[in-house]
Amino acid sequence: MNLIAADKLADLAAALAAAGYRVVAPVRDEEGAVHLKVWSAGDAIDTATIPANSAKEFLFPPSEVIGRYALDGRDFTPQEVRADPPRTVLLAVRPCDVAGLAILDAVFNWDYRDALYNARREATTIVALVCPASDAECFCTSVGGAPDSTRGADLVLQSADGGRRFVFSPVTEKGAAILKAAGSTLAEGEARLDPPASVPERFDAAAVAEWLGANFESPLWQEWGLACLGCGACTHVCPTCHCFDLQDEATRREAVRLRNWDSCALALFTAHAGGHNPRPTQTERWRQRVMHKFRYFPERFGIFACTGCGRCGRLCPAAVTMGEACRQIAEAASLLRRSSRSGCEGRKADTP
């Protein structure tokens, strides 16, 4: 077994940085908040807390240049935009975040391959952390995940000996390269693996998908839409939300075409130049968000576009969350099934 003392993860990060990797790790700041960020010397790595942000921004940045043009006052000359990503290791990311990358992979290779994303993905090694602790917002087990899932990982990191050590198990060649780069920060030895977090199943996702197929119109959409403030925070922290905007910015000498994160929760997202908006209120926007994750995306790609990380629930100021929405939908679906079994009349398909 490849072991490291629990308080020596920063030494590992330093060794990987010295080997030329950009190291992304969960780092605790002075206020006590934990974020996935590019590690630099002196940063404290915290694997016990679920980071506030997901890992997606390191493969799909919040803002990135996709086109560059030199301007000369009369016309423009295109400049090359090259994919030249740093070799990156995502150190100690939870299975729900690793699962999110599968959704991004599907979208950014949906027939048209996004070279910028793929180059970054190719340059990234994933060290997955067997999830040591969950909270009330977690629901990975309801959407096909698990706290100890190793799917998509190049290397697996698991707490051992009551949290005193971590065990490293390589899965792929990329993962083995990390062990090599780690050098003397790891030691051979034996340890007893700690049990992963326990995440109860909160709803039946298949029942949710089925209900969505029959309930494009439902009073539930308005209920959530009225509560939603339209801030878009849920989509920004979501490991699978990938909608983006393209915007140009220019000085007199140069124009850049940027890809920026966008959000279906925002009013302007679908607004036409002529004034029409096919999703005029938060009601339609919420419907789109749930439908996309649990019906449209699985229909096209065979996986739910939600990994149950629970970030939307931790962050939402109005407590309108994907986990709770799905729980209510599953409940509505099960009430419906029960009433249809007993031949009960008077309960419409769309009543929770």
Next chain:
Amino acid sequence: MTETENLYQPTILRVASDRLEAPEVRSLHLEFVEESDRVRFFAAYRVGMFGLWGVPGAGESALCIASPPTRSAYVECTFRRTGRVTAALADREVGQTLTLRGPYGQPFPLETWRGRSLVFVAGGIGLPPLRSVLWNVLDRRPEFAEVTLLYGARTAADLIYKEELAQWAERRDMRLVTTVDPGGQLPDWTGRVGLVPTVLEALAPAAAGAVALVCGPPIMIKFTLPVLTKLGFAPADIYTTLENRMKCGVGHCGRCNVGSKFVCRDGPVFSLEQLRAMETADL
């Protein structure tokens, strides 16, 4: 496309000429700066597909391709000056360049329509996507049966492609009917006066063996579809093109979907049969 190619690297076009079609509506006649781009474009382009047209510094807009693949020396677009990008496009002068990505989306199934009659119904700025089909058909005229275009606008001034309307009116191998909304006619107006659905019903084109293509403002489409149905057109023989706000054009940016269908990937061309299976409350 190879791994290393940037999906967002556009083709560069030069404005060869431009034309004001109606108030705020302009057409650009564009040539490819690189011959290899022209060849690549026309290898993929079929009528109904769209492009992302842009001016660096202003951005890109999804607009139809208004010229047919049978005229492969150039490409044309026609648009109304509405926002930042269309204003920048409209302000491009002859000799200046602009960017194009595409062609994207699903075309009209033109090859399956050989031997059939075609009825085009267009309103206002909805004519450009049908104009490319019409010219494509006229360039291959013997392959199709009767061709009819019914085109309406609010006023006579709002009719676009006025020079081409005059040409089409002269042709004996097609029928052109123009109409303006009541009050939109000028003293010398010789066309019809009335809303497109009303004029269509009076015109009553034969539905047997025919395909109808409808494009125009949503309100026109809404009232035209029942008329076509009443005239005997089957839902599978009525086509329209949808538009929604788009950014990437290839299904990645996530905003143009109507229910589970992406206008950029599954459309923009849809038959009424397809539309009926969609969550059109999302339109």
